[in-house]
Amino acid sequence: MNKKIVQGLGFAVLYLCLAATLFFLGTIIYFILVKGIKIINWGFLTEVPRRAMTEGGIAPAIIGTFYLTLGSIIFSLPLGLACAIYLCEYSPTGYIVNIIRLSINNLAGVPSVVFGLFGLAVFVKYFGFGVSILSGSLTLGILILPGIISAANEALLAVPQSLREASFALGATRWQTIKKVVLPSAMSGILTGVILGIGRAAGETAPILFTAATFYTRGFPKSPMSEVMALPYHIYALMTEGTHPDKQTAIAYGCSLILLLLVLSVSGLAIYLRQKQRGHAYGH
Amino acid sequence: MDTDTIKIVRMLAENVDFFYGSTHALKNINLNIFKNKVTAIIGPSGCGKSTFIRLLNRMNDLIPRSRLAGNIMLDGENINEPNTDVVDIRRRVGMVFQKPNPFPKSIFQNVSYGMEVNGIRDKNVITEKVIESLKKAALWNEVMNRLDESALCLSGGQQQRLCIARCLAVEPEVLLFDEPCASLDPVSTKKIEELILGLKKEYTIVIVTHNMQQAGRVSDYTAFMYLGELIEFGHTEKLFTVPKDKRTEDYITGKFG
Numbered sequence: 349m350n351k352k353i354v355q356g357l358g359f360a361v362l363y364l365c366l367a368a369t370l371f372f373l374g375t376i377i378y379f380i381l382v383k384g385i386k387i388i389n390w391g392f393l394t395e396v397p398r399r400a401m402t403e404g405g406i407a408p409a410i411i412g413t414f415y416l417t418l419g420s421i422i423f424s425l426p427l428g429l430a431c432a433i434y435l436c437e438y439s440p441t442g443y444i445v446n447i448i449r450l451s452i453n454n455l456a457g458v459p460s461v462v463f464g465l466f467g468l469a470v471f472v473k474y475f476g477f478g479v480s481i482l483s484g485s486l487t488l489g490i491l492i493l494p495g496i497i498s499a500a501n502e503a504l505l506a507v508p509q510s511l512r513e514a515s516f517a518l519g520a521t522r523w524q525t526i527k528k529v530v531l532p533s534a535m536s537g538i539l540t541g542v543i544l545g546i547g548r549a550a551g552e553t554a555p556i557l558f559t560a561a562t563f564y565t566r567g568f569p570k571s572p573m574s575e576v577m578a579l580p581y582h583i584y585a586l587m588t589e590g591t592h593p594d595k596q597t598a599i600a601y602g603c604s605l606i607l608l609l610l611v612l613s614v615s616g617l618a619i620y621l622r623q624k625q626r627g628h629a630y631g632h
Numbered sequence: 633m634d635t636d637t638i639k640i641v642r643m644l645a646e647n648v649d650f651f652y653g654s655t656h657a658l659k660n661i662n663l664n665i666f667k668n669k670v671t672a673i674i675g676p677s678g679c680g681k682s683t684f685i686r687l688l689n690r691m692n693d694l695i696p697r698s699r700l701a702g703n704i705m706l707d708g709e710n711i712n713e714p715n716t717d718v719v720d721i722r723r724r725v726g727m728v729f730q731k732p733n734p735f736p737k738s739i740f741q742n743v744s745y746g747m748e749v750n751g752i753r754d755k756n757v758i759t760e761k762v763i764e765s766l767k768k769a770a771l772w773n774e775v776m777n778r779l780d781e782s783a784l785c786l787s788g789g790q791q792q793r794l795c796i797a798r799c800l801a802v803e804p805e806v807l808l809f810d811e812p813c814a815s816l817d818p819v820s821t822k823k824i825e826e827l828i829l830g831l832k833k834e835y836t837i838v839i840v841t842h843n844m845q846q847a848g849r850v851s852d853y854t855a856f857m858y859l860g861e862l863i864e865f866g867h868t869e870k871l872f873t874v875p876k877d878k879r880t881e882d883y884i885t886g887k888f889g
């Protein structure tokens with residue numbers, strides 16, 4: 349066969365895969381959009397639910413999801429980054445490091461409902477944080493920790509060794525090198541990890557099921573110790589409880605659309621930041 | 633008595649062996665590096681030149697599973713003693729690497745970096761030194777109007793001169809150049825050679841080069857390495873005109889292999 353034909357076929361397959369992926373993504377967005385858009389108006393975004401969830405808005409759930417996600421990042425980013433820095437920049441390669449890496453990878457494979465149970469046992473009960481934003485954030489934080497660590501780890505590994513050498517050769521300490529050369533270069537990769545983490549934390553239901561979420565609150569959360577409504581859990585609750593399935597389903601689609609937009613816009617923001625940061629490195 | 637022995641020895645390698653894992657990269661190297669002189673290291677690719685000069689500022693510490701035997705002294709002190717401050721050694725023994733490795737920062741920041749990490753805070757001092765270093769490295773004219781641009785926008789040769797400027801800015805006592813002119817055009821090469829000759833008054837310089845003419849032009853002493861061994865070391869003129877070893881002769885006359 350002519351190698352040009354082979355190449356053509358290769359590209360055709362790649363385009364097909366791309367098209368299929370875009371098709372699925374497009375259908376999901378379209379489906380949610382069509383079903384959800386009808387119910388969305390200003391009131392839906394800013395009001396509290398009324399009449400046993402069949403009317404009113406979902407503002408407390410939006411706020412709740414925001415707090416939970418923010419809390420999980422505040423908790424997992426410093427910890428994950430510190431962990432990745434230790435693994436990449438300080439620890440000698442060896443037995444213990446391999447065990448740590450293995451554990452992190454295994455942690456990533458634990459089903460999210462198990463994290464939920466863990467959060468219930470440890471944060472809610474043992475530490476006595478109760479069903480609260482704090483407990484939920486910590487549980488979500490642990491859930492996304494492996495992802496943050498491995499993204500940060502990869503970003504750090506991708507920083508060329510020659511840059512570290514350049515810094516050391518000028519009399520910089522290890523910490524100065526990390527702070528001034530390695531981290532800035534790895535920032536875009538780390539941000540990617542954070543984006544993925546945000547997306548995951550915002551969308552998970554099981555980890556907050558027993559640790560943070562509740563079907564209904566009067567008004568908005570007052571402190572980190574309050575229990576909250578959250579979008580994914582609200583969708584779940586609307587679809588499984590209550591007495592007006594048709595009205596509730598409509599609201600659930602509205603929630604889904606909001607959740608989707610939230611996650612997409614966070615990703616968009618992070619991609620923008622990343623691009624800007626990358627451009628900065630090249631002086632554009 | 634040979635006149636060499638009464639010269640002041642700045643750095644000294646004593647029975648140095650070096651291993652990358654099980655690769656025996658340097659074999660029993662003994663070499664003096666004299667103060668305010670330029671020492672050239674020549675030899676075929678892979679003979680261990682980079683490995684050797686990277687030992688002089690402990691750059692090979694960073695390589696996992698590597699092992700050093702023997703002593704490397706700086707002003708009479710063993711730089712590998714447990715209580716020597718490696719950060720201080722590296723500040724005193726500066727290095728320009730074989731491949732240009734500018735930071736993904738602005739041109740200015742690349743040069744000011746070394747001063748900042750060494751605790752110099754005075755903006756005026758830093759700015760003056762940045763300009764002076766860029767001038768010394770023969771780069772100033774090309775970058776004076778774009779100090780805030782990224783160093784990664786520079787050409788390969790400009791990047792290498794930036795790395796030289798960056799190194800000079802911390803005022804090391806010994807300068808290690810690993811093929812600094814490998815990616816430079818003849819004009820910049822000439823500038824760098826002039827720079828090296830000028831710096832000799834204040835600094836002690838070691839330069840790795842594949843260019844025999846360059847070794848001849850800039851160095852006072854030359855070391856010829858082959859397969860991890862130091863075959864011959866002596867006055868550059870002598871080594872190039874009357875080499876003692878057959879292998880040296882073959883190499884410098886291009887009859888190798």
Ligand SMILES: Nc1ncnc2c1ncn2[C@@H]1O[C@H](COP(=O)(O)OP(=O)(O)OP(=O)(O)O)[C@@H](O)[C@H]1O
Binds near residue numbers: 675680730
């Ligand atoms: N990081 C490393 N790990 C393992 N082996 C290495 C490493 N660096 C160099 N070596 C090996 O050590 C030997 C000497 O390499 P070195 O880089 O010192 O050669 P060189 O004389 O500088 O060559 P060139 O002129 O091509 O730069 C080579 O055989 C090389 O393969």
Ligand SMILES: [Mg+2]
Binds near residue numbers: 681682683730810
């Ligand atoms: Mg080399």
